[in-house]
Amino acid sequence: MNHELARTATTAASPSSATESASASTGWWRDAVIYQVYVRSFADSDGDGIGDLRGITGRLPYLAELGVDAVWLTPFYASPQADGGYDVADYRAVDPLFGDLQDADDLVRAAHELGLRVIVDIVPNHTSDRHEWFERALKEGPGSALRELYHFRPGKDVDGKGSDGSGGELPPNDWESVFGGPAWTRTTNPDGTPGDWYLHLFAPEQPDLNWEHPEVHAEFEAVLRFWLDLGVDGFRIDVAHGMVKAPGLPDIGHRKQVELIGAQVLPFFDQDGVHEIHRSWRKILDSYPGERIAVAEASTPNPGRLARYVRPDELHQAFNFHFLKCPWDPARMREIIDASLAATVSVGAPTTWVLSNHDVIRHPTRYGGGAQGLARARAAALLMLALPGSTYVYQGEELGLPEVSDLPDEARQDPAFFRSTGQEGLRDGCRVPLPWTADGDSYGFGPAGSWLPQPASWGSLSVEAQTGDPGSTLELYRTALALRRELPGLGDGRMEWLPGPDGVLVFSRPGLVCVFNTTSQEVQLPTPGRLLLASATTVEAEDTVPIPADSCTWWAI
Numbered sequence: 001m002n003h004e005l006a007r008t009a010t011t012a013a014s015p016s017s018a019t020e021s022a023s024a025s026t027g028w029w030r031d032a033v034i035y036q037v038y039v040r041s042f043a044d045s046d047g048d049g050i051g052d053l054r055g056i057t058g059r060l061p062y063l064a065e066l067g068v069d070a071v072w073l074t075p076f077y078a079s080p081q082a083d084g085g086y087d088v089a090d091y092r093a094v095d096p097l098f099g100d101l102q103d104a105d106d107l108v109r110a111a112h113e114l115g116l117r118v119i120v121d122i123v124p125n126h127t128s129d130r131h132e133w134f135e136r137a138l139k140e141g142p143g144s145a146l147r148e149l150y151h152f153r154p155g156k157d158v159d160g161k162g163s164d165g166s167g168g169e170l171p172p173n174d175w176e177s178v179f180g181g182p183a184w185t186r187t188t189n190p191d192g193t194p195g196d197w198y199l200h201l202f203a204p205e206q207p208d209l210n211w212e213h214p215e216v217h218a219e220f221e222a223v224l225r226f227w228l229d230l231g232v233d234g235f236r237i238d239v240a241h242g243m244v245k246a247p248g249l250p251d252i253g254h255r256k257q258v259e260l261i262g263a264q265v266l267p268f269f270d271q272d273g274v275h276e277i278h279r280s281w282r283k284i285l286d287s288y289p290g291e292r293i294a295v296a297e298a299s300t301p302n303p304g305r306l307a308r309y310v311r312p313d314e315l316h317q318a319f320n321f322h323f324l325k326c327p328w329d330p331a332r333m334r335e336i337i338d339a340s341l342a343a344t345v346s347v348g349a350p351t352t353w354v355l356s357n358h359d360v361i362r363h364p365t366r367y368g369g370g371a372q373g374l375a376r377a378r379a380a381a382l383l384m385l386a387l388p389g390s391t392y393v394y395q396g397e398e399l400g401l402p403e404v405s406d407l408p409d410e411a412r413q414d415p416a417f418f419r420s421t422g423q424e425g426l427r428d429g430c431r432v433p434l435p436w437t438a439d440g441d442s443y444g445f446g447p448a449g450s451w452l453p454q455p456a457s458w459g460s461l462s463v464e465a466q467t468g469d470p471g472s473t474l475e476l477y478r479t480a481l482a483l484r485r486e487l488p489g490l491g492d493g494r495m496e497w498l499p500g501p502d503g504v505l506v507f508s509r510p511g512l513v514c515v516f517n518t519t520s521q522e523v524q525l526p527t528p529g530r531l532l533l534a535s536a537t538t539v540e541a542e543d544t545v546p547i548p549a550d551s552c553t554w555w556a557i
């Protein structure tokens, strides 16, 4: 089931010298714009209120017209959905909520016919607790060979012996779950006595796999081949920094682990051993025709460590979360752009820009919300799309959707909600189903409602309402993506900073000058060229031009 791609490479007209030395390929991914589809919230075809594969297939023409090169689908595999599908029970099956294997095959085929590539998620750090391996490991009890595929450990004793005389009441170490609470859950033995503990860096329903075990490697290699044989163009690797744990699973000795994640190498994140896994997967990808790729979801302390994931014999891309997390601060933004480009160029890879995804507060809200947040989000989009490298666009960002911050508790499904007390880090608000039409039940998301309530204001943000409106965010993205295709070298070419007033970042790309005004005031600049695109109304003038507050403009030179 290996389908031909109708449209070949996208732009990539002027590869950097690093590209040339990296491979003789087209390098389509080096400057690709890849659209993230959060499957359960994109389009519902069967009226159960949950998005599905057929719904996506029906909307692929929209994505082709938007001008993206590929889509990334979040997990649609058989799963009890304890963490939105990132708890996989069967890596080779489609969950009935989302369709079946034929639907997946139809989707890939239809995408290829439209010239779109398809990237799917792979979740190798953990399985579901309903995966056959884990269920049998629990059932068979201590001594089961299947327990070696996970991290089962005896607990620590309180004062030598526990109150019930068996001991082991405390977790084996001090690691915490990313969703809150200890990263360990105690099992009950088949005879009803308290048993060993197992590790889960995320929810208890997501036991961590033991990547020291050859069978884990063999299984995931087979899973990759299964989907590559079906015709997918690559993988987004979930928790790509997490599979390998430091020997002995040492304590981290810090009471607020959450502050350390992404700030330093931890015994469970960003261990050197993960790179061996990525190297072996790269060999598999390269053994297939058509430049299949992988993108790392990896949280690292700095761009330098992130670049290790995209060395020539490892993965193709790694999400630039340093850029995503950067506050609205021109100095910090410039610093991160420079550090990211320097780090990736040193290994011959592109930088992969991203502003939003299904785990973070949507960027119009992060940038202050309301009219100013939207203005900044539009400006940031043009900044991102003018930078060298590839870009990910999260569904709905092309509509300027804000975070939905007032969801009722009973509607929430994020496991983080059930394990934490505050509102911080909750992720349902960025996962609210898309509005397609200005009116109607669920604004065209599906024939009968949506799994999370959509705000009443979303009709005016719908695809239908924005299409054809030159001032809309949707048309801004469409024009920017079309220009990216037209301007040779804009994707993966040279970039040079130019002088600009305080708070204004100005840089040139082949054929283009980008002016990014982060200040809340209009600034006057010598007219940089011919106005191509502006995130806010900009009036052209001969000598000097007023650049609106919180805006980004592209100028042909």
Ligand code: NOJ
Binding pocket: 083, 084, 086, 123, 202, 238, 239, 297, 358, 359
């Ligand atoms: C990262 C995914 O993006 C997130 O949604 C998920 O909860 C964790 N990995 C665990 O799989």
